[in-house]
Amino acid sequence: MSALLYLIPIAVLLGLLGLGAFLWALKSGQFDDLDGAASRILFDDDPPENNKDC
Amino acid sequence: MRATRPDAESPRFDLAPYVTARPDGRAALTLAVDGLHCAACVWLIESVLARAPGIESARVNMTTRRLRLVWRPGEADPEAAVRRVAALGYRLIPFDEAGADDAGAARQRALLRAMAVAGFAAANVMLLSVSVWAGHVQDMGPATRDLMHWISALIALPAIGYAGRPFFRPALAALAARRVNMDVPISLAVLLAAGMSLVQTATSQPHAYFDSAVTLLFFLLIGRYLDARSRGRARAVAANLLALRARAVTLVDGDGATRVVAPAEIRAGMTVLVAVGERVPVDGRIAAGTSDLDTAPITGESVPRPARPGDTVLAGTVNLTGPLRVTVESVGEDTVLAEILRLVETAEQGRARHVALSDRVARYYAPAVHSLALATFLGWWLVLGAGLQAALLNAIAVLIITCPCALALAVPAVQVAAAGRLLRGGVLIKSATALERLATVDTVVFDKTGTLTQGRPTLLRDGGWTGDDLAAAAAIAAASRHPLARALAAAVPDAKAADDVAEVPGSGLRRGAVLLGSREWCGVDAGAESEGPELWLARPGAAALRFAFRDTPRPDAEAVVGDLLRSGYRVELLSGDRPLAAGALAGRLGIARWRGGCTPAGKAAHLAALAAAGHRVCMVGDGLNDAPALGHAQASMSPADATDIAQNAADVVFQGERLAPVAEALAVARRSNRLVLQNLALAFAYNATTIPLAMIGLVTPLIAAIAMSASSLAVVGNALRIGRGTRR
Numbered sequence: 143m144s145a146l147l148y149l150i151p152i153a154v155l156l157g158l159l160g161l162g163a164f165l166w167a168l169k170s171g172q173f174d175d176l177d178g179a180a181s182r183i184l185f186d187d188d189p190p191e192n193n194k195d196c
Numbered sequence: 197m198r199a200t201r202p203d204a205e206s207p208r209f210d211l212a213p214y215v216t217a218r219p220d221g222r223a224a225l226t227l228a229v230d231g232l233h234c235a236a237c238v239w240l241i242e243s244v245l246a247r248a249p250g251i252e253s254a255r256v257n258m259t260t261r262r263l264r265l266v267w268r269p270g271e272a273d274p275e276a277a278v279r280r281v282a283a284l285g286y287r288l289i290p291f292d293e294a295g296a297d298d299a300g301a302a303r304q305r306a307l308l309r310a311m312a313v314a315g316f317a318a319a320n321v322m323l324l325s326v327s328v329w330a331g332h333v334q335d336m337g338p339a340t341r342d343l344m345h346w347i348s349a350l351i352a353l354p355a356i357g358y359a360g361r362p363f364f365r366p367a368l369a370a371l372a373a374r375r376v377n378m379d380v381p382i383s384l385a386v387l388l389a390a391g392m393s394l395v396q397t398a399t400s401q402p403h404a405y406f407d408s409a410v411t412l413l414f415f416l417l418i419g420r421y422l423d424a425r426s427r428g429r430a431r432a433v434a435a436n437l438l439a440l441r442a443r444a445v446t447l448v449d450g451d452g453a454t455r456v457v458a459p460a461e462i463r464a465g466m467t468v469l470v471a472v473g474e475r476v477p478v479d480g481r482i483a484a485g486t487s488d489l490d491t492a493p494i495t496g497e498s499v500p501r502p503a504r505p506g507d508t509v510l511a512g513t514v515n516l517t518g519p520l521r522v523t524v525e526s527v528g529e530d531t532v533l534a535e536i537l538r539l540v541e542t543a544e545q546g547r548a549r550h551v552a553l554s555d556r557v558a559r560y561y562a563p564a565v566h567s568l569a570l571a572t573f574l575g576w577w578l579v580l581g582a583g584l585q586a587a588l589l590n591a592i593a594v595l596i597i598t599c600p601c602a603l604a605l606a607v608p609a610v611q612v613a614a615a616g617r618l619l620r621g622g623v624l625i626k627s628a629t630a631l632e633r634l635a636t637v638d639t640v641v642f643d644k645t646g647t648l649t650q651g652r653p654t655l656l657r658d659g660g661w662t663g664d665d666l667a668a669a670a671a672i673a674a675a676s677r678h679p680l681a682r683a684l685a686a687a688v689p690d691a692k693a694a695d696d697v698a699e700v701p702g703s704g705l706r707r708g709a710v711l712l713g714s715r716e717w718c719g720v721d722a723g724a725e726s727e728g729p730e731l732w733l734a735r736p737g738a739a740a741l742r743f744a745f746r747d748t749p750r751p752d753a754e755a756v757v758g759d760l761l762r763s764g765y766r767v768e769l770l771s772g773d774r775p776l777a778a779g780a781l782a783g784r785l786g787i788a789r790w791r792g793g794c795t796p797a798g799k800a801a802h803l804a805a806l807a808a809a810g811h812r813v814c815m816v817g818d819g820l821n822d823a824p825a826l827g828h829a830q831a832s833m834s835p836a837d838a839t840d841i842a843q844n845a846a847d848v849v850f851q852g853e854r855l856a857p858v859a860e861a862l863a864v865a866r867r868s869n870r871l872v873l874q875n876l877a878l879a880f881a882y883n884a885t886t887i888p889l890a891m892i893g894l895v896t897p898l899i900a901a902i903a904m905s906a907s908s909l910a911v912v913g914n915a916l917r918i919g920r921g922t923r924r
Binding site: 146150153154157158160161164165168173174175176177178180181182184185 | 234235238239242256257258259260301305308309312313316319320323324340343347351425619
């Protein structure tokens with residue numbers, strides 16, 4: 143059962159990592175326009191200067 | 197009825213007050229975009245602005261329909277950028293970011309954060325719980341089990357403290373006001389489950405409910421977030437429409453100089469300048485200038501009225517052909533426009549009394565659940581003589597099992613799925629309870645001009661003129677912005693505007709010796725009264741020719757009206773236009789009940805009479821004169837090119853040339869109502885089977901987890917069915 147002593151902290155840490163990534167994405171405004179974001183992938187000639195600021 | 201929207205209606209905004217300085221030295225500006233339909237519009241606007249010099253970033257948010265511009269001060273001209281987008285046909289209105297809907301956006305983000313935390317905790321605790329459940333049937337020792345429980349507690353308790361706040365706060369507020377809402381049983385179940393599990397863990401008992409508590413929170417937060425998102429979208433659209441209303445007014449000072457002021461600064465006796473394409477801001481009398489006025493927004497007449505010095509003008513009408521100086525007679529609250537707005541407000545106060553279905557259910561649900569839990573506790577403790585802790589454990593199991601998980605998802609999941617489906621069809625839901633109200637409608641009342649018809653005249657083909665005559669007339673007409681001239685020019689797709697055309701506002705156009713305009717302008721004395729909108733073409737040495745126009749119905753109006761009648765709706769036509777015109781259209785579309793010559797108050801009164809007779813009415817209209825009726829109806833819709841005030845008063849705004857979205861919205865509303873009821877039935881059926889089990893103490897954490905997840909998934913899956921099905 144000593145494997146648990148490694149497994150559980152690793153599982154929790156990985157979970158926390160995912161949580162942190164999500165919170166970062168949320169904070170940087172990636173969830174502000176879900177409708178628009180869904181279609182943005184279809185814009186082919188997205189000019190680079192448009193992407194600097196969200 | 198629609199105000200014909202000239203292209204040049206929007207410019208002349210002073211952008212400076214709306215520009216905000218950003219910490220990094222850049223300037224930013226947010227504008228509401230009117231006429232944004234789909235992702236292609238987003239792409240078009242962004243690509244045009246990407247080529248604008250000096251603009252660093254231009255991003256359109258499709259959810260809120262707003263454009264955000266960022267540039268370095270001094271390097272870019274935001275007004276030029278705005279003009280570029282306006283030239284594409286979109287109206288841009290500077291938006292004050294310090295608006296109230298920031299609170300809504302912040303709330304949505306807080307809910308998402310809470311949801312993420314709850315999701316993280318739920319996944320990890322569930323991982324541990326599954327081990328414990330497996331351990332029950334295998335050989336896990338009590339020490340390992342307790343360790344698992346303690347780690348679960350370590351993850352679950354802080355997560356509940358953080359993610360539970362969106363429920364705890366309203367629950368406390370409700371209790372402080374001596375009321376019960378849905379948040380009270382939720383908070384109680386989550387807190388009791390967590391507290392009880394902690395005691396169980398500390399006393400080394402086999403069962404702990406940490407997984408139930410956090411999973412519960414996770415599911416409930418999903419429902420809350422979906423709900424907040426659909427409300428947020430509705431609120432953003434409403435806020436954009438409000439921004440449209442606050443217009444600047446050009447004041448003419450005593451010495452002839454002009455300056456732009458806020459509408460509030462205008463007093464009676466002052467003189468204001470109304471440019472071509474602008475909406476008249478005051479009630480007054482024309483001091484100088486001649487023009488044509490589009491009075492459709494107020495009176496519903498489809499033909500523009502010539503305006504000369506001395507004529508009275510009403511706020512809300514649109515100046516079409518020449519600049520006017522207007523002496524102000526009444527402003528603000530005293531205008532006819534403000535009177536209409538007051539009617540709208542009164543009407544909407546009546547509608548605000550509609551209580552959402554989920555709130556009505558909650559009113560009975562919370563007390564029922566609490567009495568059941570109390571009965572379980574007392575029954576086990578006093579009647580069956582169980583220990584205090586065992587009795588409490590069973591009571592908590594009842595609370596967890598009945599926690600309105602499926603119930604809290606039942607309504608928002610359907611609403612989000614239905615709103616998403618309608619949005620793809622160009623229908624925007626503005627009010628949170630619109631679908632519920634639309635579902636019970638049995639009568640549909642249409643306005644005429646701009647709703648059943650396209651709201652703009654089209655040339656009648658059979659007029660005794662030849663193609664050459666038409667081409668000659670179109671070349672002249674293309675130089676004007678008058679609706680009839682534009683309709684004439686539109687009839688010849690490749691018409692080139694002649695450049696030697698002079699326009700005499702209020703009368704017509706002149707190109708050399710050729711005249712195009714009203715019958716007086718062309719010197720025709722035809723004797724007979726005109727049947728509808730018309731233009732005359734007078735050329736030297738030839739008889740004057742008459743071009744007649746008609747406001748054609750929307751392409752699918754007849755089919756949609758037929759559909760509605762077949763589906764059992766009572767369909768009526770209520771128009772401010774002349775009874776003759778209203779009756780003709782009603783006859784053509786097969787509407788048996790119609791009424792013409794209605795005033796705005798008359799329309800509202802008719803709706804009140806219908807409501808009093810027990811009908812549930814959906815009003816479809818687009819003009820200022822429909823706005824009170826829109827507010828009065830049980831539910832209301834307006835086309836996306838309707839006047840701003842009508843869109844504001846309506847629950848649903850639909851886009852495009854066709855009328856089909858009206859029938860589609862009604863059908864989806866009925867279907868979503870059916871799904872909501874099915875979902876509620878599912879949730880109750882689930883409760884009816886699991887509550888007895890919980891009361892007799894058979895529910896272990898494993899059974900609770902399975903039952904809860906199964907019921908939630910069933911409800912969400914059922915809701916998603918609305919996204920499929922027949923699409924027109």
